[in-house]
Amino acid sequence: MTSRPTSFTQCVFDVARQIPKGATLTYAQVAERAGRPHAYRAVGNILNKNYDPTIPCHRVVRSDGTPGGYNRGREQKVAILQQEQHLGKRDVVR
């Protein structure tokens, strides 16, 4: 396929989907896993337009630790993050 749906984009989604709950990766980390450690810019653009409800893209944050952006709203993103972290904590033990 000369014009595949950009495997990089697919990889980004795949990576995001593999992120365990409570874990937060930076755009740079996701880009690195996707095969383009320098495409952190593209990662943001891809997730921005191709947001999927099946993909926990809310686990992707900026290097500063700031949530960044979210199609649903940064509040929701932070809330989910805290919720998942909290849940993951009790899921590890207990």
Place this chain on the structure above:
DNA sequence: TAGTTGACCGGAA
């Protein structure tokens, strides 16, 4: 085809 945009990053003023 070329130019602009964007949920970024890092450094400099």
Place this chain on the structure above:
DNA sequence: ATTCCGGCCAACT
């Protein structure tokens, strides 16, 4: 501390 600039990559117009 905040604001601005340049660089990087993919998608959109």
